[in-house]
Amino acid sequence: MSEPSASLFSFCACRTARWFAPFFATTFGVTTYGNQGYTTVSARPDRFGWAGRQPARRPDLHLVATPGRKSHGIAGSVRKYAGARVEEMVGCGPTEDDRSYDKVADLYDAAYVDITVREREWAWVLGRVEARRRELGRPLRVVEVGCGNGALLRALDDRGHLASGVGLDASAGMVARARERSEGRERLVFDRIDGPRIDQPDDVADVVLSQPCSLTDLGVQVSTGRVVDFRSRHALSAVEQPDAVPLVYPGNLRDGSVLWPREIRKPQWFRPSDDKDRGMLLPEGWYAVVKRFSAKEERRRIVASVWSPADNPGEVAFENHLVAQRGVGDDEGHGERAVLARVLETGQELIV
Numbered sequence: 001m002s003e004p005s006a007s008l009f010s011f012c013a014c015r016t017a018r019w020f021a022p023f024f025a026t027t028f029g030v031t032t033y034g035n036q037g038y039t040t041v042s043a044r045p046d047r048f049g050w051a052g053r054q055p056a057r058r059p060d061l062h063l064v065a066t067p068g069r070k071s072h073g074i075a076g077s078v079r080k081y082a083g084a085r086v087e088e089m090v091g092c093g094p095t096e097d098d099r100s101y102d103k104v105a106d107l108y109d110a111a112y113v114d115i116t117v118r119e120r121e122w123a124w125v126l127g128r129v130e131a132r133r134r135e136l137g138r139p140l141r142v143v144e145v146g147c148g149n150g151a152l153l154r155a156l157d158d159r160g161h162l163a164s165g166v167g168l169d170a171s172a173g174m175v176a177r178a179r180e181r182s183e184g185r186e187r188l189v190f191d192r193i194d195g196p197r198i199d200q201p202d203d204v205a206d207v208v209l210s211q212p213c214s215l216t217d218l219g220v221q222v223s224t225g226r227v228v229d230f231r232s233r234h235a236l237s238a239v240e241q242p243d244a245v246p247l248v249y250p251g252n253l254r255d256g257s258v259l260w261p262r263e264i265r266k267p268q269w270f271r272p273s274d275d276k277d278r279g280m281l282l283p284e285g286w287y288a289v290v291k292r293f294s295a296k297e298e299r300r301r302i303v304a305s306v307w308s309p310a311d312n313p314g315e316v317a318f319e320n321h322l323v324a325q326r327g328v329g330d331d332e333g334h335g336e337r338a339v340l341a342r343v344l345e346t347g348q349e350l351i352v
């Protein structure tokens with residue numbers, strides 16, 4: 001990498017090297033620079049130098065990254081004011097990573113044959129499609145961007161809601177699955193798109209769908225594990241006890257499953273002793289569990305794991321570094337399928 005000062009694309013702000021600079025580099029095919037840590041104003045460019053009580057009066061201030069209280073606690077603060085060296089900006093080039101769905105197209109297709117198992121999403125879309133159809137008094141022309149294997153368009157077609165359905169997707173593998181599964185459906189066409197331009201005439205759609213809703217729209221509740229272990233020491237146990245329920249930690253998540261109990265140095269049973277403790281338990285059910293997002297994980301994929309009541313019937317408690325989403329309807333395997341679908345989606349999609 002050449003000197004940061006030579007680059008037009010230096011982003012001097014807190015933690016830009018962790019997400020914005022790489023994103024910008026990949027999106028625009030350029031080299032960028034960002035700061036890995038927190039930034040601060042300094043009187044010197046090479047080491048932290050306090051800018052005094054009236055920094056605005058100084059002609060030559062520098063925005064630099066150094067250890068500090070926010071990043072390294074009190075020890076960082078001491079190092080900073082002792083004149084810590086400025087951290088080099090980190091260079092980022094465009095990545096060639098294949099981030100498309102191509103390599104998971106088969107797996108995705110197998111999990112998403114029937115879109116109606118994602119009950120809330122399906123209800124959300126269907127409600128809006130039906131309302132629009134009533135408004136126009138005829139079947140709709142729908143364009144779906146990011147159509148995957150076309151499950152949604154087929155489900156709408158099956159119910160007679162479509163005059164035409166155009167499914168567009170960035171992944172050639174997904175488009176191939178969509179075409180295969182939709183053979184013989186004259187109202188549906190699928191194509192690849194690359195970039196923001198949609199190669200369709202202006203007046204082609206009554207409705208455009210594209211991963212349209214937030215978790216709140218869907219009525220999906222995601223809750224952080226309620227057990228903060230150092231506040232609940234009285235209820236923790238390293239061995240099984242009467243009335244104790246599983247307590248799941250991040251260390252229990254492995255390759256998409258929850259391995260409980262497992263050889264980790266944590267007390268993996270929670271034995272409630274009063275109503276406050278009992279309020280930390282969650283009912284028996286299927287859960288998609290992910291580690292709570294933290295600064296350290298910002299550049300990694302978030303992988304979700306399945307907690308199964310088939311393996312561990314009864315209530316369960318999740319430690320506070322986990323986020324759990326309860327599956328819907330656990331009779332006839334629906335809960336399992338919905339949760340697996342959510343896990344797959346989370347694993348492939350959430351890159352923070």
Ligand SMILES: C[S@@+](CC[C@H](N)C(=O)[O-])C[C@H]1O[C@@H](n2cnc3c(N)ncnc32)[C@H](O)[C@@H]1O
Binds near residue numbers: 151168193211
């Ligand atoms: C999680 S799947 C959703 C498929 C479908 N909408 C559904 O709900 O079942 C996301 C799809 O969006 C596609 N996708 C992601 N980014 C895209 C982009 N920028 N343009 C078009 N498609 C994109 C992926 O290839 C993938 O097939």
